[in-house]
Amino acid sequence: MLIPASILAQSQNLQDSAWIRDNYTKTETYIPMRDGIKLFTTIYAPRDKTEKHPVLMNRTPYSCAPYGSTRWRNLWDPYWRYYFREGYIIVLQDVRGRWMSEGNFEDVRPFNKNKKGKETDEASDTYDTIDWLLANVAGNNGRVGVFGISYPGFYSTMAAASGHPALKAVSPQAPVTDWFMGDDFHHNGALSLMDGFNFYAGGFGYPRPLPTTVGPRNALIIPRNDNYQTFLNIGALPNFMKLTGDSIAFWKDLYNHPNYDSFWMARDARTAMFNIKPAMLVVGGLFDAEDCFGAWNLYKAIEKQSPGTDNRLVMGPWFHGQWGGRGDGSSLGNIRFGSRTSEWYQNQVELPFFNYHLKGKGTMDSLAEATIFFTGRNEWQTFKTWPPANSRQRSLYLLPNGLLAWTKPLSAKAGTTYTSNPAKPVPYTEDVHFNRTREYMTDDQRFASRRPDVITFQTEALDRDLTLGGVLTADLHVAISSTDADFVVKLIDVFPDEFVYADDHEEDKDYPMGGYQMLVRGEIMRGKFRKSFSNPVPFKPNQPDQVTFNLPDVAHTFKKGHRLMIQIQSSWFPLMDRNPQQFMNIYQAKDSDFKPAEITILHDSMHPSAIILPVLE
Incomplete structure (x- = not known):
């Protein structure tokens, strides 16, 4: 009798869960930044003491929950389990001002190229975190990688700009890069109304005065049956502002900066992409409805502004984050792509990339400058440059x-x-x-x-x-x-x-x-x-x-x-x-x-x- 694939997957997850809990420890701690603010950090470390282990970090505004030393995230479900099997020290961190971290949150906090004294930005918070981890987490091998999808992709980009000598490999994936020109909330100056309103009014934008394990709740009561008619009935943009009131800071910023001014220019992550030292793997989806712009254009900015950087690009036939365990990447809607593209990427690109740079394992010979999936013909193609020379x-x-x-x-x-x-x-x-x-x-x-x-x-x-x-x-x-x-x-x-x-x-x-x-x-x-x-x-x-x-x-x-x-x-x-x-x-x-x-x-x-x-x- 054939066993359904769903049951086999569930059985495998249970085995991975048991193995990880048996072979890892979970620690929660606060890491001090240079200005005294402390960031809440979760560390999953291998019990194995026979070798030194690399650090792989994900900095997020979406919470490193569940909180509590006995409560574990289901990291065995997505392909993160590969990194546990490889013996990585996995670090999750609530960014400044979010969830359990101290300080004030600022959306796409601008990069400060000329920081002085105790001035901070997301790059310095990454630098200070790496410093602390290397000094306080036993058994690390002195090599650190950072990766993340979407907003964590932005924090990965900022990590690359930190200049920390132990940071060897960074992978910004579907990275938030420029919120006016093409990512998430604007396209060429037009407001992505549905995504912007639902994201901020749906909970993310509400203030969090003190560290908390409880997420914000959407207090708005609007119809949830037909977005076309609902948004049409609400009408002009000032009517949307009346619904949210003065409680959502960045929603007000959108209204106060209708043109591409210094506010938006400072929040273009590409301004930080000079003199980048770690190896870079920029990843995105051809059909990413949120940050397709960011992936293509971050890669190009690094090529132009840091020509000596080992910088590589992967674009697959994926929706937002699909390559990270949210489906096998064989189809989208009515369109089929002929293979399990997400699994191929995980095993043939990302894991070898970090293994090589953080563990000295394998080679980079098979990873091209640009690895791009061409829909229609449904084939991966490799190129020495992007756009291709031909x-x-x-x-x-x-x-x-x-x-x-x-x-x-x-x-x-x-x-x-x-x-x-x-x-x-x-x-x-x-x-x-x-x-x-x-x-x-x-x-x-x-x-x-x-x-x-x-x-x-x-x-x-x-x-x-x-x-x-x-x-x-x-x-x-x-x-x-x-x-x-x-x-x-x-x-x-x-x-x-x-x-x-x-x-x-x-x-x-x-x-x-x-x-x-x-x-x-x-x-x-x-x-x-x-x-x-x-x-x-x-x-x-x-x-x-x-x-x-x-x-x-x-x-x-x-x-x-x-x-x-x-x-x-x-x-x-x-x-x-x-x-x-x-x-x-x-x-x-x-x-x-x-x-x-x-x-x-x-x-x-x-x-x-x-x-x-x-x-x-």
């Missing part, structure tokens, strides 16, 4: 009648017009739900194609494979009837009408994959920032203008017989906040300020709108 920027032009071609338009005057109505914004997904889905990153876009406020351009069926790898740029020529508008550009893979997965099981046939319009990349640009994110400027109504912006890097093969599609729209709700389509501070807009606008995407010989694709040759 990537060529080629313009694919928008033409009349919804066509795309490699040649410029010849028409003297041509454009496609749609009406953008903020009262009926384009939804980001077809489904009805309250929480933002992670699957929308590969969702079928046929629902959007059918709307009159979404315009569509596509190629003929491809006569050969087309592989894209690198920076993707939208270069639009526009004319609008108002003084501001948003521009959402989506890169879509249109499957053949007869497409089915070869290994379809009966239960998989409910969703029609023939003609599927897979979202490969999508990004928004707030039009008023087209010339400057610091000094926005209005459009002149009905006058031609140019809007150019980058989408997150792409790694995808459009297979022979597929079509490449571009969709353009001016709302993406409630994923992103609505634009009143009047030039103003949107954080101060009233419900009455939201007006329909006529949007024209020009595509003639004088105004050749195009999508600039990174074609691998």
Whole structure:
């Protein structure tokens, strides 16, 4: 009789749990920082005394619970158990001002390059923690690594900037990097309304005056059945502020800094990426709805600002944190990737990376500069540089009648017009739900194609494979009837009408994959920032203008017989906040300020709108 996989996994977890408890100790302590503030730290240390052990640390604002020396975190469930088997000293720490640590918390605390005396930042807190661990944890081998996903990815980045000589390897994963340009809460100046409001008002943003083991509770009572209608009913951004009141500091900061000013510039983690000493492994997901920008762009910043650093990049076909034990990485939504990509990464990339740098075990010969999973062809590819040396920027032009071609338009005057109505914004997904889905990153876009406020351009069926790898740029020529508008550009893979997965099981046939319009990349640009994110400027109504912006890097093969599609729209709700389509501070807009606008995407010989694709040759 076959034993179900779930039962086998549960049995393995019980064995790992028993082994770890038998072979490790748990200690809780406070570690003093240079300014006297103490940070709560949990240390899981091996009982084995026959050899020295490396330290692997995770600094987090999300708690190193459970608290109490006899209560253990389920670290045997995710792939952390591999590090226990390897004999690592595992350290978890509540960052300054969170949970049981002392001090005041500050979101994405700015890096202080020229610290003096007892001045602190997240880099110095990491430095002081490492110093204490090396002096007080018996049996360590003097080598330390730091890793973390999402917000802990930001703290990993700051650790890399600490300059501590014992810090040998750091892996920022889905790292929070720039919260205005592309991570989590803004994309090109547009507010990620649903994520931002749910994150801060959902509990994270509420103050914690004293150290505590009890997390904050969401006191807001709002409908939780249909996020599209709920967020539309709440209305303009000041109405969201009325719901939260003055209790959430960073939510107020968002409203007080509508443009890319010194506040945001100081919170760009890339400003710390100079003279980086430890080996770096930057990891991210191609379909990470939160910090895809951070992974691509942190890697590039290290390459540019610390060219001598051993800096490597891995991007898999994952949602946010999926590679860290939240699924095997074989699929996302309706799209399949053909292998258990998360497990491959864990065993073939991350564990060997830390083993080599912290234990002197194995080699780095098999780990390339860039290890990237290409969807469509569903294969891992390795490169000596990213973007790849054989990537060529080629313009694919928008033409009349919804066509795309490699040649410029010849028409003297041509454009496609749609009406953008903020009262009926384009939804980001077809489904009805309250929480933002992670699957929308590969969702079928046929629902959007059918709307009159979404315009569509596509190629003929491809006569050969087309592989894209690198920076993707939208270069639009526009004319609008108002003084501001948003521009959402989506890169879509249109499957053949007869497409089915070869290994379809009966239960998989409910969703029609023939003609599927897979979202490969999508990004928004707030039009008023087209010339400057610091000094926005209005459009002149009905006058031609140019809007150019980058989408997150792409790694995808459009297979022979597929079509490449571009969709353009001016709302993406409630994923992103609505634009009143009047030039103003949107954080101060009233419900009455939201007006329909006529949007024209020009595509003639004088105004050749195009999508600039990174074609691998």
